Amino acid sequence: AQTVTQSQPEMSVQEAETVTLSCTYDTSESDYYLFWYKQPPSRQMILVIRQEAYKQQNATENRFSVNFQKAAKSFSLKISDSQLGDAAMYFCAYRSADTDKLIFGTGTRLQVFP
Amino acid sequence: DSGVTQTPKHLITATGQRVTLRCSPRSGDLSVYWYQQSLDQGLQFLIQYYNGEERAKGNILERFSAQQFPDLHSELNLSSLELGDSALYFCASSQQTGGAVNEQFFGPGTRLTVL
Numbered sequence: 001a002q003t004v005t006q007s008q009p010e011m012s013v014q015e016a017e018t019v020t021l022s023c024t025y026d027t028s029e030s031d032y033y034l035f036w037y038k039q040p041p042s043r044q045m046i047l048v049i050r051q052e053a054y055k056q057q058n059a060t061e062n063r064f065s066v067n068f069q070k071a072a073k074s075f076s077l078k079i080s081d082s083q084l085g086d087a088a089m090y091f092c093a094y095r096s097a098d099t100d101k102l103i104f105g106t107g108t109r110l111q112v113f114p
Numbered sequence: 115d116s117g118v119t120q121t122p123k124h125l126i127t128a129t130g131q132r133v134t135l136r137c138s139p140r141s142g143d144l145s146v147y148w149y150q151q152s153l154d155q156g157l158q159f160l161i162q163y164y165n166g167e168e169r170a171k172g173n174i175l176e177r178f179s180a181q182q183f184p185d186l187h188s189e190l191n192l193s194s195l196e197l198g199d200s201a202l203y204f205c206a207s208s209q210q211t212g213g214a215v216n217e218q219f220f221g222p223g224t225r226l227t228v229l
Contacts, residue, residue: 043202044116045220091157100145100211101170102218104157 002027004094006105013082014113020067021077021108023092031097034068034075039107040088048090051075053097079110087112117141118221120205126227132193135224139186139207145169146188147208147218148180152201163188164211195228202226 003026013019025034036048051059051068058066063083067076079086092105117140127133139146148160159172163182174180177195182188192199202225206218 043223045204045206047217050217098212099170100147100162100208100216100218101159101172102147102149103159106156 002029002032002094002096002103004092004103004105006092006108008108009106010109010111012111012113013079015082015084017082018078018080019082019110021079021090021092021110023075023077023105025073025075025092025094027073027094027096029096033095033097034066035093035095035102036064036066036075036077037091037093037104038086038088039091040085045091049077082112084112084114086110116219116221118205118207118219120203120221120224122224123222124225124227126229127195128229129195129197131195131228132191133195133226135190135192135203135205135226137188137190137205137207137221139188139205140219143207143209143219144186145208145211145216145218146182146186147206148174148188148190149204149206149220150201151204151223152198154198155201157204160190162211169211192226197228200226200228 032053034051038046063080089107093102119138144165151157160174162170180190202223205221
């Protein structure tokens, strides 16, 4: 069975600085997708970024980028120029290519200080 | 606003009771998913429906059941409620099933409190 591990329960960053959230996963599959979701205090789950495992190029969405290391089964999220609105819980998630079921990590709470 | 609606927003009930949570997917989406977010279990997948048919099942208890209706809205029924069922229940929807670009859009959740 696939598992997703987020080893940092909490992280903090100064406004305008850069922070990296870690995620590792375990799978025997070769084809899958990885996601980072943001859950602000409103509890709404918002997709931040997606990575297809067959793509070597790391995904980027504005200030958000990932470092995808397939061999190491690592999928970290880098937030550049952090903003107060980035404060939230961040969940890493895995999806097999042949299902739609998302498997989530335990989350990292990110605090952003002015 | 994701376009997925869930009712009610909050639900408070007693142990042993039965409740129904309702979800309306985004217009045009055929797949509906239910997830449970609790302090003990984290965020976990319960069940998926695609165009009215059950597509995938996760860690859903036998006391829980779901269905998707012809108009594509879905209901999650929770019965014989226990204290441990207190959680935030999310519904998500997507256009299809499978494929790389099958993004799931999450609703705002229903907060269930069992006293």
